[in-house]
Amino acid sequence: MLEITGLTSGYGGARVLSDVECKIPDGKVTALMGRNGMGKTTFIKTIMGLLKTEAGSIRFDGAAIERLSTFEISRLGIGYVPQGREVFDQFTVLENLRLSLLGHSIKSQDGLDQIYEWFPILKERADQRAGTFSGGQQQILAIARALIANPRMLLLDEPTEGIQPSIVHEIGEKLAAIAKETGLTILVVEQNVDMVRTIASDALFMENGQIVDSCSISELERDDSLLRRYLSV
Amino acid sequence: MDILPVFLDASSYILILILVALGLMIVFGMMGVINMAHGELFMIGAYVMVMAQSYGLPFVAGLILAPLVVGFLGLVIEAGLIRHIYLRPLDTILATWGLSIALKQLIVLLFGPESQSVVGPVDGSLVIGDFQYPIYRLILMGASIALIAGTFWIFLKTDFGLMARAVIARPETAAALGIDTRRMYRLSFVIGTALAGLAGALVAPLISVDPQMGLGYLVPGFLSILVGGAGPLAGVLVGGTIVGGVNNLLAVWISPVTALIAVYIIAILIIRLRPEGLLGNRRAK
Numbered sequence: 001m002l003e004i005t006g007l008t009s010g011y012g013g014a015r016v017l018s019d020v021e022c023k024i025p026d027g028k029v030t031a032l033m034g035r036n037g038m039g040k041t042t043f044i045k046t047i048m049g050l051l052k053t054e055a056g057s058i059r060f061d062g063a064a065i066e067r068l069s070t071f072e073i074s075r076l077g078i079g080y081v082p083q084g085r086e087v088f089d090q091f092t093v094l095e096n097l098r099l100s101l102l103g104h105s106i107k108s109q110d111g112l113d114q115i116y117e118w119f120p121i122l123k124e125r126a127d128q129r130a131g132t133f134s135g136g137q138q139q140i141l142a143i144a145r146a147l148i149a150n151p152r153m154l155l156l157d158e159p160t161e162g163i164q165p166s167i168v169h170e171i172g173e174k175l176a177a178i179a180k181e182t183g184l185t186i187l188v189v190e191q192n193v194d195m196v197r198t199i200a201s202d203a204l205f206m207e208n209g210q211i212v213d214s215c216s217i218s219e220l221e222r223d224d225s226l227l228r229r230y231l232s233v
Numbered sequence: 234m235d236i237l238p239v240f241l242d243a244s245s246y247i248l249i250l251i252l253v254a255l256g257l258m259i260v261f262g263m264m265g266v267i268n269m270a271h272g273e274l275f276m277i278g279a280y281v282m283v284m285a286q287s288y289g290l291p292f293v294a295g296l297i298l299a300p301l302v303v304g305f306l307g308l309v310i311e312a313g314l315i316r317h318i319y320l321r322p323l324d325t326i327l328a329t330w331g332l333s334i335a336l337k338q339l340i341v342l343l344f345g346p347e348s349q350s351v352v353g354p355v356d357g358s359l360v361i362g363d364f365q366y367p368i369y370r371l372i373l374m375g376a377s378i379a380l381i382a383g384t385f386w387i388f389l390k391t392d393f394g395l396m397a398r399a400v401i402a403r404p405e406t407a408a409a410l411g412i413d414t415r416r417m418y419r420l421s422f423v424i425g426t427a428l429a430g431l432a433g434a435l436v437a438p439l440i441s442v443d444p445q446m447g448l449g450y451l452v453p454g455f456l457s458i459l460v461g462g463a464g465p466l467a468g469v470l471v472g473g474t475i476v477g478g479v480n481n482l483l484a485v486w487i488s489p490v491t492a493l494i495a496v497y498i499i500a501i502l503i504i505r506l507r508p509e510g511l512l513g514n515r516r517a518k
Binding site for chain 1: 392395396398399402403405406407408409410411412413414415
C-alpha cells in the first residue's frame with residue numbers, strides 16, 4: 001500500500017503539488033486522471049524521488065520513502081515507466097533489460113524468461129538497438145524493463161502517449177493480464193479513457209496539484225460526469 | 234634524419250596524451266565536471282614514482298603505488314569537493330582550478346620547485362642494424378596501448394561499463410532502474426584519476442618531473458577532447474592522435490612554436506566547422 005499524506009513538491013521555487021492525500025491499495029490498478037499541467041507527472045516523479053518532497057510523507061508498505069534516493073526507492077520494489085519511455089536508444093533490447101537486473105543486483109536470468117514469455121517480440125529482437133524500435137515497441141520495452149526486477153508496485157506515466165491506437169489496446173490488455181496474473185499494484189497516469197477502462201479498477205482525479213475526487217471504474221461506466229468535469233471529455 | 238624514431242617518439246607522446254585525455258573525458262562525459270586539476274593528478278603520479286625511488290623501491294612498485302595513491306586522492310577530492318558541484322561545469326572549472334594551484338604548491342612545499350629525475354627500469358636500446366631505439370620508450374608504448382585498451386574494455390564490455398554509459402545517457406532513468414548514480418560517479422572519477430596517476434608514473438623517466446609539468450598535458454588533453462568530440466570514447470583516440478601528432482612532429486621538423494600555432498589553428502578550424510568535434514555527432518543519448 002502506498003500512503004501519501006500532506007505531500008507538497010514542485011520544481012525549484014514553483015510549487016506544483018500542495019497537500020496531496022491519497023492511498024493506493026495493494027493488488028489493484030489505479031488510474032490517475034486529470035488535464036495537462038495539473039501535476040500528475042510531478043506526483044509520480046516525487047514518489048520516485050526524482051523531485052524533492054518539500055512537505056508531507058510517502059509511505060510504501062509502512063516505510064517512509066520520501067527522503068530516500070531514487071535508486072533506493074527502486075530497490076524497495078517500485079518500478080517506474082517514465083513519460084516518453086526513455087529507453088536507452090544506443091543499447092540493445094537485452095542490454096536495456098539487463099540494466100534493470102544489474103541495478104537491482106539480480107544475478108539470476110530467470111526474470112528474462114518470464115519477460116520473453118509476456119513479450120515475445122523482445123526475445124525475437126533481443127540484439128536489436130532500442131533506438132530502432134517504434135514508439136509502441138519502445139513502450140513495451142520500458143514496461144518490461146521495469147517488470148523484470150519483479151517490483152511490488154509499478155508507476156506508469158502516460159504509457160499511451162504518442163503511440164498508435166492499435167498498439168495502445170494491445171499494451172492495455174497485456175498490462176491488465178499481467179496485473180491479474182501477478183497481483184501487481186499499478187498506478188497509471190492516463191488520459192486515454194479506453195485504456196483506463198481496460199486496465200484500471202479505480203480512478204483518482206487531480207486538479208491544480210491536489211487529488212480532488214475518486215471513484216471506481218464501474219461508477220465511471222454508469223455516470224461519466226467526473227470525466228466531463230476533470231477531463232472535459 | 235632517420236624518420237622512424239621521430240614517428241615512434243610522436244607515438245609515445247600521443248599514447249600518453251590519450252591516457253590523460255581519457256581520464257578527463259570519463260570525468261567530463263559522465264559528470265559534466267571539467268577537471269582543471271587533472272594535470273596535477275598526473276604530476277602527482279610522477280612524484281609518487283620519485284618518492285618510491287628515493288626509498289629504494291623498484292620501478293614496478295612505483296607503477297603500482299602511483300594509481301593507488303592518486304586514485305585515493307581522487308576519492309578524497311570527489312567526496313570533499315566534486316560531489317557538491319556535479320553538473321555545474323562553470324563551478325567545477327573554478328573549484329578544480331583552485332585545487333590545481335593548491336596541489337602544485339603542496340608539491341613545491343614538499344619537494345621544492347626544482348625538477349626531479351626518475352631512473353627508468355631499463356636503459357638499453359633496441360638495436361636492429363642501423364636502427365636503434367630506447368627500450369623503455371617501447372615498453373611505455375606497449376603499456377599505454379594496454380591501458381587504453383583496458384579502459385575501453387571496462388567501459389564498453391563490462392557490466393560496470395554498461396551501467397556507467399546508462400548513467401551518462403539518462404541519469405534519472407538509470408537511477409529509477411536501481412542504479413546508484415552517485416556511486417557510479419565516484420567510481421568513474423577514481424578510475425579517471427588513477428589513470429592520470431599511472432600515466433604520470435609511466436612517463437616520469439622520460440621527462441623532467443617538476444610542479445609545472447601538469448599543464449603541458451592538461452591543455453593538449455582538453456584540445457584532444459574538443460577536436461575528437463566529447464561523446465564517444467573513441468573521440469579521444471582521434472583527437473589525441475591529431476593534436477599529439479601535429480604538435481610532436483612539427484616541433485621536431487620545424488620548431489616547437491610553429492607546432493603549437495599549427496595545433497591551435499587546426500583545433501580552431503575543427504571546432505568552427507564541427508562544434509561537436511570530429512566524432513561528436515554520434516553522441517550517445
